[in-house]
Amino acid sequence: xxxxxxxxxxxAAASAPAALPYxxxxxxxxxxxxxAVTGAWLGLxxxxxxxxxxxxxxxxxxxxxxxxxxxxxxxLLVYRVFRNEAKRTTKVLHGLLHVFALVIxxxxxxxxxxxxxxxxxxxxxxLHSWCGILVFVLYFVQWLVGFTFxxxxxxxxxxxxxxxxxxxxxGAAIFLLSVGTALLxxxxxxxxxxxxxxxxxxxxxxxxxxLGLLLACFGxxxxxxxxxxxxxxxSQAEEQALSMDFKTLTExxxxxxx
Numbered sequence: 001x002x003x004x005x006x007x008x009x010x011x012a013a014a015s016a017p018a019a020l021p022y023x024x025x026x027x028x029x030x031x032x033x034x035x036a037v038t039g040a041w042l043g044l045x046x047x048x049x050x051x052x053x054x055x056x057x058x059x060x061x062x063x064x065x066x067x068x069x070x071x072x073x074x075x076l077l078v079y080r081v082f083r084n085e086a087k088r089t090t091k092v093l094h095g096l097l098h099v100f101a102l103v104i105x106x107x108x109x110x111x112x113x114x115x116x117x118x119x120x121x122x123x124x125x126x127l128h129s130w131c132g133i134l135v136f137v138l139y140f141v142q143w144l145v146g147f148t149f150x151x152x153x154x155x156x157x158x159x160x161x162x163x164x165x166x167x168x169x170x171g172a173a174i175f176l177l178s179v180g181t182a183l184l185x186x187x188x189x190x191x192x193x194x195x196x197x198x199x200x201x202x203x204x205x206x207x208x209x210x211l212g213l214l215l216a217c218f219g220x221x222x223x224x225x226x227x228x229x230x231x232x233x234x235s236q237a238e239e240q241a242l243s244m245d246f247k248t249l250t251e252x253x254x255x256x257x258x
Contacts, residue, residue, distance in 0.1 A: 016083055020231050024081055027221040031070045034214040038065045041211055045204040057115040061185060063108030068135060068178040069215065071101035073222040076171055079233045080225055090233075095151055098143050105136060128184040135181050138174050142167070172226055179219035186212050 042049060042058045049058045075097035082090045109132075116123050124130065149155050149163050190198055190208050198205045225231060 017231055020080065020225070023221065023225050024077060027073070027077065027218065027225060030214060030218040030221055031073060034211070034218050035062075035066055035070055037207070037211050037214060038062055041204070041207050045207070051111070056111055056118075059111035060108045060115075061182075061189070063104050063111065064132075064178075064182060064185070065215075067101040067104030067108065068139065069182055069218065071097055071104065072139070072175055072178060073218060075101065076175060076222060076226060080231055083233050091150055095143070095147060098139075098146075102140060102143060105139070109136065126188060128181060128188050131177065131181040131184060135174060135178050138170070138177070142170055142174055172223065175222065176219060179215055182215050183212055186215070 038061060042062060046058050047055050049055055049062065051059065075094055078090055078094040078097065082093065113123060115121075124133065145163075146167055149160050149167070186208055190205055194202055194205055
């Protein structure tokens with residue numbers, strides 16, 4: 001009887017909230033526009049991207065926006081979008097998107113360090129660079145620990161349950177720090193390249209300001225979707241059964257006594 005109730009509860013909660021698809025679609029529209037405007041800014045005002053030239057640096061902002069902002073945000077939304085798929089499949093997709101984000105971000109880091117080496121510029125002196133390294137290290141550690149706890153076979157269920165709240169918190173915190181670091185880098189680039197002309201409403205400055213607003217709006221949209229408690233992925237019947245079985249083994253309770 002209790003298993004039937006669990007199935008009915010899981011099935012009732014499985015349907016997506018009416019507004020959720022619209023908010024997710026809006027976030028994707030913002031994210032794609034963000035990537036497009038970043039490319040437009042680099043193409044129109046920075047000469048485009050070419051690895052073996054002075055344009056190598058331009059790979060850095062594009063890779064960071066794609067990897068540590070857009071793809072990271074989408075990885076966080078996986079559990080809101082894929083509500084009825086098998087938990088294992090959703091975990092793998094979540095982890096893969098984070099891997100793609102890490103690889104693309106690594107390309108962006110290599111681009112800026114290699115460019116600085118060729119030009120003889122100093123590294124890691126600005127607040128943007130300090131925050132950037134912090135973001136990348138935290139992101140890598142977050143992925144590594146998440147893989148160990150949630151995808152690596154044999155991780156104890158008790159440890160997963162205790163770590164899950166921290167994993168969720170740090171995932172959102174690192175994402176917000178990524179957006180903030182991107183905004184710092186954008187401001188730094190504008191001050192270096194425009195100087196006093198920035199206050200004269202130069203077209204590049206206006207476009208970059210729009211880019212900054214898109215960064216903030218995309219970050220806000222993702223965070224809003226994540227923090228809506230009623231939009232969380234509902235527990236499937238088998239997940240609830242596993243949780244009850246674990247409680248029975250550790251506390252001596254019986255499923256029928258709940």
